[in-house]
Amino acid sequence: MQGLEDLYREIILDHYKNPRNSGTLEVPPAHQADGYNPLCGDEISIYVNYDGERITDIKNSGQGCSISRSSASLMTNAVKGKTIAEARETIKTFKRLLLLDEEGEKSEPVEIDLRKLGELAALQGVSKFPARIKCATLAWNTFTQIVDELDLQIDGAND
């Protein structure tokens, strides 16, 4: 298993050193949410462009530890181009990977197809370090605020 852990460490370092989708988008039209993890001092702002069907663009800016920054990079890569329903599914799968339920509480391990997760699987090891889980989930929880907001707009449009 050492080989796999090395690969995961490399992926996390790569996303930390070469962050994907970093920067900002003009608000509005973009949706913005900010997040802060007081346990570690990680900060993030996430920007999403949504065309009514898909997340057409997503950017993030912020500062923090390597886990929080690489998780933000991996998250933006994972949800870009997705519908809201698909993005929610990805959030759910990521939380399961960290042994969390949808509310972020500790849950029992669930069978996950790591191949389907792609590079996100690299964050699996964080589940062994409870102190770092808030670092890894910061970008995801902040992104969830935007997803919730977009869901409300979709519901409103259907009324």
Ligand code: ZN
């Ligand atoms: Zn952190």
